[in-house]
Amino acid sequence: MSAxxxxxxxxxxxxxxxxxxxxxxxxxxxxxxxxxxSTNVATLATLSDDGSPWASLVTFATLTGGAPVxxxxxxxxxxxxxxxxxxxxxxxxxxxxxxxxxAAGRVTLAGTAHRPEGAEADAARAAYLTGVxxxxxxxxxxxxxxxVIAVERVRWVGGYGRMDSATPADYAAAEPDPVGDxxxxxxHLNADHADALLAMAQALGGHPDxxxxxxxxxxxxxxxxxxDTPRGRAVTRVGFAExxxxxxxxxxxxxxxxxxxxxx
Amino acid sequence: MSAxxxxxxxxxxxxxxxxxxxxxxxxxxxxxxxxxxSTNVATLATLSDDGSPWASLVTFATLTGGAPVxxxxxxxxxxxxxxxxxxxxxxxxxxxxxxxxxAAGRVTLAGTAHRPEGAEADAARAAYLTGVxxxxxxxxxxxxxxxVIAVERVRWVGGYGRMDSATPADYAAAEPDPVGDxxxxxxHLNADHADALLAMAQALGGHPDxxxxxxxxxxxxxxxxxxDTPRGRAVTRVGFAExxxxxxxxxxxxxxxxxxxxxx
Numbered sequence: 001m002s003a004x005x006x007x008x009x010x011x012x013x014x015x016x017x018x019x020x021x022x023x024x025x026x027x028x029x030x031x032x033x034x035x036x037x038s039t040n041v042a043t044l045a046t047l048s049d050d051g052s053p054w055a056s057l058v059t060f061a062t063l064t065g066g067a068p069v070x071x072x073x074x075x076x077x078x079x080x081x082x083x084x085x086x087x088x089x090x091x092x093x094x095x096x097x098x099x100x101x102x103a104a105g106r107v108t109l110a111g112t113a114h115r116p117e118g119a120e121a122d123a124a125r126a127a128y129l130t131g132v133x134x135x136x137x138x139x140x141x142x143x144x145x146x147x148v149i150a151v152e153r154v155r156w157v158g159g160y161g162r163m164d165s166a167t168p169a170d171y172a173a174a175e176p177d178p179v180g181d182x183x184x185x186x187x188h189l190n191a192d193h194a195d196a197l198l199a200m201a202q203a204l205g206g207h208p209d210x211x212x213x214x215x216x217x218x219x220x221x222x223x224x225x226x227x228d229t230p231r232g233r234a235v236t237r238v239g240f241a242e243x244x245x246x247x248x249x250x251x252x253x254x255x256x257x258x259x260x261x262x263x264x
Numbered sequence: 265m266s267a268x269x270x271x272x273x274x275x276x277x278x279x280x281x282x283x284x285x286x287x288x289x290x291x292x293x294x295x296x297x298x299x300x301x302s303t304n305v306a307t308l309a310t311l312s313d314d315g316s317p318w319a320s321l322v323t324f325a326t327l328t329g330g331a332p333v334x335x336x337x338x339x340x341x342x343x344x345x346x347x348x349x350x351x352x353x354x355x356x357x358x359x360x361x362x363x364x365x366x367a368a369g370r371v372t373l374a375g376t377a378h379r380p381e382g383a384e385a386d387a388a389r390a391a392y393l394t395g396v397x398x399x400x401x402x403x404x405x406x407x408x409x410x411x412v413i414a415v416e417r418v419r420w421v422g423g424y425g426r427m428d429s430a431t432p433a434d435y436a437a438a439e440p441d442p443v444g445d446x447x448x449x450x451x452h453l454n455a456d457h458a459d460a461l462l463a464m465a466q467a468l469g470g471h472p473d474x475x476x477x478x479x480x481x482x483x484x485x486x487x488x489x490x491x492d493t494p495r496g497r498a499v500t501r502v503g504f505a506e507x508x509x510x511x512x513x514x515x516x517x518x519x520x521x522x523x524x525x526x527x528x
Contacts, residue, residue: 041365043307043355045317048374053309053317055355057370057421077372077419091307091319100398101305106321108341110312134364155341157321 014231016206023239024221028156028164029174032107033066034219035092035156037176040131044070045089046081054081060090061124061131063148065172068109069116069124070147071135082147086113090149095181103159109171111152115145124148179250182218189215189223189254196258201227203264204257205236220244223254278495280470287503288485292420292428293438296371297330298483299356299420301440304395308334309353310345318345324354325388325395327412329436332373333388334411335399346411350377354413359445367423373435375416379409388412443514446482453479453487453518460522465491467528468521469500484508487518 026034044058056078061069068090072079082088089110093101116124124146129135138144154166166174179185189197194212200223201213210227217224222239240253241260290298308322320342325333332354336343346352353374357365380388388410393399402408418430430438443449453461458476464487465477474491481488486503504517505524 041357043309043319043357045307045309045319045353047315047317051311051315052351052374053311053353054372054374055307055309055319055353056372057355057357057365059366076421087316089309089317089319091321093305093307093321101321102323102398108318108320110316110318134366 011232013234014207014229016234016236017208018206020204020206020236021239023237025237026177026219026221027166027170027174029154029166029170030177030220031105031158032109032154032156032166032171033174034177034180035094035105035107036062036066036068036109038181039092039095041095042068042090042092044072044078045091046078047085047087048077048081049084054078058090059132059134061127063120063123063127066174067151067172068149069128069131070113070149071128071132071139071144072147073141073143074145075143079143079145082113083145086147087111088113088149105156105158107157108155109149109151109153110155111149111168113147113149116148120148121146177220178244178246179219180247182250185250185254186215186218189218193254193258196254196261197223197225199261200238200257201225201236203261204238207234207236210234218250223257275496277498278471278493280498280500281472282470284468284470284500285503287501289501290441290483290485291430291434291438293418293430293434294441294484295369295422296373296418296420296430296435297438298441298444299358299369299371300326300330300332300373302445303356303359305359306332306354306356308336308342309355310342311349311351312341312345313348318342322354323396323398325391327384327387327391330438331415331436332413333391333395334377334413335392335396335403335408336411337405337407338409339407343407343409346377347409350411351375352377352413369420369422371421372419373413373415373417374419375413375432377411377413380412384412385410441484442508442510443483444511446514449514449518450479450482453482457518457522460518460525461487461489463525464502464521465489465500467525468502471498471500474498482514487521 040059042060046054048054091108093106094104151168154171157163197213201210202208207227209229212228214226215223216226220243225236227234244253304323306324310318312318355372357370358368415432418435421427461477465474466472471491473493476492478490480490484507489500491498508517
């Protein structure tokens with residue numbers, strides 16, 4: 001998944017001292033679906049009449065399988081472009097990242113946009129009205145048309161050195177992470193449950209000599225931890241007993257993880 | 265500048281009761297330069313090897329004349345695309361808009377990217393290092409290359425019904441608004457100087473019957489006001505005596521405007 005830039009590299013973090021079970025991570029397809037579910041603002045790339053690319057801001061929604069739904073005006077260049085040539089790509093970036101924008105997640109979908117008909121048009125219109133608060137203001141404008149992008153390529157970038165492609169079928173079958181934006185939950189874990197995180201790092205994360213642990217990520221499968229040890233700062237990952245299936249499920253999964261760590 | 269969507273239209277706001285001087289607004293070229301100066305994150309559209317568009321996230325800087333500077337890796341698709349075909353477009357959106365994303369400003373630049381050489385390469389590298397905090401982390405990576413986009417088309421959208429194109433020459437000659445992100449100043453005016461805004465609306469903004477006024481925008485040339493009158497809610501604009509040329513100049517320009525309103 002990572003790639004070598006041929007430049008200087010950081011020192012390797014200290015390895016685990018005890019065996020660490022293999023904890024699954026969200027797949028690129030799941031990461032892509034999660035990003036697509038996290039916002040309704042994207043940038044669209046279309047082809048101008050001379051075949052050159054044209055970037056523009058759009059609001060979007062998604063159909064059940066993650067296909068982007070757009071609603072664009074032929075008064076705008078992107079609307080005229082799609083009318084002429086459906087080849088298109090959209091990129092969605094993690095909303096409001098803190099710090100370095102290139103360390104945050106984003107996904108590019110590329111495919112071909114078409115005007116939906118029949119049941120697909122109904123679904124697309126309903127999705128757009130649900131997903132874009134302001135849609136009822138212009139859903140009746142005669143110069144606007146619905147488009148659905150049939151996804152042909154999916155490229156996810158999770159930050160520096162975390163990136164992968166997904167097949168259209170895997171993208172369509174994947175589900176957005178029910179945990180969603182975990183920043184609030186992560187802040188709560190770090191503020192109020194530092195002792196539980198330390199127990200996880202020591203008992204389950206392979207660092208029995210850990211002196212402190214901080215949660216840096218949370219998803220349906222587990223928690224990412226940054227661990228202070230006398231050997232330096234390590235990173236590890238601890239897995240939930242079962243994947244979380246609801247937004248509220250993160251709390252009980254973390255409680256179960258804590259109990260397991262303390263009884264190890 | 266506006267366009268008719270052929271749909272329902274809001275009722276017209278009440279007209280001014282007294283003559284209102286014509287207050288200049290930033291040009292599309294100025295709006296474009298201001299947006300480009302407001303952030304270092306953009307979306308890039310390039311051409312994949314089959315000629316279809318590819319959207320991706322990039323950080324950028326600008327040369328003195330506003331030409332975008334990119335620094336991209338051939339390990340990424342956009343880097344390989346630019347290496348093969350320089351035709352490209354970037355869109356920059358107003359960072360952190362509140363509420364409806366389509367009501368916020370954005371600008372699309374389209375043109376052709378080239379590898380800068382000599383003095384232009386030095387300027388591009390210096391601009392990128394200054395404009396992108398994290399650049400020193402990867403400026404030496406061997407798979408990254410600097411590109412400068414020679415701007416051929418500029419399309420600014422300020423929100424619903426506010427949009428215009430600018431020539432490349434006007435874009436290059438325009439200056440970013442020295443007022444920059446005025447949201448803090450606007451909040452201060454509304455919180456602490458409602459009386460001054462009301463005086464402006466009554467004496468200079470054409471609504472002597474105004475009962476309240478709220479600042480909704482500020483730029484080098486003046487203030488946009490939303491004005492409550494017994495006839496309904498109006499919008500107006502009041503102009504500074506001289507264009508503001510520094511970020512701090514907004515304060516003294518508003519003081520002068522208040523003095524003028526109160527002595528009218």
